[in-house]
Amino acid sequence: MDERKRRSRSRSRDRPLRDERRRSRRREDRPRRQTKARDFTHLLDGSEEKFKWGQPEKEEEKEPVEVQKPNFGLSGALAKDSATGNTRNGVVMKWCEPPEARVPDKRWRLYVFKNGENIATLHLHRQSACLFGRDKKVADAFLEHESISKQHAVLQFRLRVKEERASELDQPEMVHEIIPYIMDLKSTNHTFLNGNKIEHSRYIELREQDVLTFGESTREYVLMKTSK
Template identity: 50%
Template sequence: MSPRSSERDSRRKLEPDFRPSGLLAAATKTIKKVDGSSTVLKYHEPPEARKPSSGWRLYVFKGEQESDVLHISRQSAYLFGRDRTVVDIPTEHPSCSKQHAVIQFRQVAQRNEWGETKNTVRPFVIDLESTNGTYVNGSEIPTSRYYELKHQDLLKFGESSREYVLMNVDEAGS
């Protein structure tokens, strides 16, 4: 090896390497627990994520009995699952995955009858490749794809008997 090539190699080692390593992304997807262990999040919000301006609620039913009302307009995404250290809304049933699904509010462009576009924030659900699926109005939705939700849609996670009815306060009055 010539002295010039070895000098060039040593200079190259001293130069900073700004290529993406993936270490920062891995660190931001990891939640450290109190006991020292960590959990890697399966989901990150998309750039079009927005906090809704209207009052969305989930009415929780177990059988015919209403058990809870969840106000889901305070943040742009809600993670469902069994892992209480990372989820926003815990699901107790063993058929639910630790990180099962997410309700994500996203800004989308909608056209009115005159062809004008207007940005609006709509709710979507995404199944995080759960073992036993996510259901909207009795039909299983595809995994890893956003599925738009509408006023009065019924959600179920896995084989749980709990049902979640999505309601929009603004649309309920009309």
Template identity: 30%
Template structure:
């Protein structure tokens, strides 16, 4: 059995009387000591980047990138490794580019090692390369040779949702918009991608010579 007795002119002290068998134990405690004990909390530093630092960390050759990946971003490679998914159970993601008037595919990109793939204006197959002679800076991972396509037009972003890997399409506030399956997508909004989805780098599919097919097999 335990009793608590408050004493002192302002109730600043407290004495606990606790019975232990046939004897009593007296414990004295002041309000000050109780207050100090409550204040002794460990405050850990926050190592997450601030908004400004986070933006500064997303630059390429001094150019500020539009897209800042979400905290749940993860590459298919890292996702399957993390969950120990055997290779035969892993989904293979690809983005195949076609052009009107050109027989066969223009390019095919395996979407496996990175959490985000930027689609934008560029030349050739060199990804994210810098032309030191003053020519255009290529920021895209998947370059599209079309003037109406923005340098950072849209992106395929992989995110971990629970124990699922979900691919999304996001328009990066492009000049001419992005179309998914003949429907314009809202800017800066994540839209889930499904296998065989068709992407155009324009709100009107007829305004673009390129067609991008997302595959998950």
């Protein structure tokens, strides 16, 4: 009797093991499904469209950006041709006023001397520029000497902004000044400041009591400013 019980208990313990072995054999006997290998070669070369997440989109072609070239020209504001629209009385001007051109806030004058005698006075405070030359159609200051070019030189008032401090500890303040400048317009016989020939096509700052002469003319133009 005891022997039968032991055998029955042994069979009950071995039954789960036998069932597992049977299931394992059945799985091994089933035919395996063949899965097709995925092709990723298009990610390695550029022959096909690159892989993107989501729906593929074509890259937009960007227009080439034109880089503006630096301007290393002279500081003078010379007009090149009639295409600029800078004309006066049908005459193409050799210069155009810069953006910082301003009518002076002080009464600047040019006193004209010949042989030491004051023969005329030019009031400069009424406009932002004064053109010197032999062309009556465009000249603000008409010069008759034969050595003078039609558009010889221009006296231009320009706004200048600079920082100034009352002391080293104070905050800087922006100071606005309207300064007179002279520019020779590539004249044949040149423009002279205090007896020295100036470079053409470049603004030269003027100061009170500076003396200007033009070409071979002996007339002297003395720059002054008055309170009235």
